[in-house]
Amino acid sequence: MESYVDSHPLRGAFIANQLVRLADLISDQGELLLQDAGIEFPARAVSYILLIGERREISTADIAKLLRQPHQVATQRVELLITSAIVERFADPQDGRRKILRLTPSGIEQFGRLQACLEKAARAFAGLFEEIECDMPAITRRATEALEQKSVLERVRAL
Secondary structure (H helix, E strand, O other), rough: OOOOOOOOOOOOHHHHHHHHHHHHHHHHHHHHHHHHOOOOHHHHHHHHHHHHHHHOEEEEEHHHHHHHOOOHHHHHHHHHHOOOOOOEEEOOOOEEEEEEEOHHHHHHHHHHHHHHHHHHHHHHHHHHHHHOOOHHHHHHHHHHHHHHOHHHHHOOOOO
């Protein structure tokens, strides 16, 4: 069902609204996918589990940097995973001020389920991108890079 902005003559100016709705839809459906796979953490933490599982040991600051997210957001997600007993935190042996994260035994099991689930999801999204004739990851990456090079304000002022 189209919204007001979807059919508005100036709908191009509402791209952020449209992308947020798409991201929310994917996230909501991703929650159902994770539940179906027996995964016990929220969809918004998937990239965190993937990073921690692949790197084995990593700090919250490194996660924030790699995901290009504010440190505060990363800290909140990590705390959720620690509270859920999926991740544990310990002092870095080389630098006691630095805290390292790693998966708990339960987290390792969940990481295995996540990998299998993400492989299937990647194939499903490849089918979606073929269906809509658009490589969404490439397009979003290109749009981000273009806007980092020249902002919307700069583009409007150039008109």
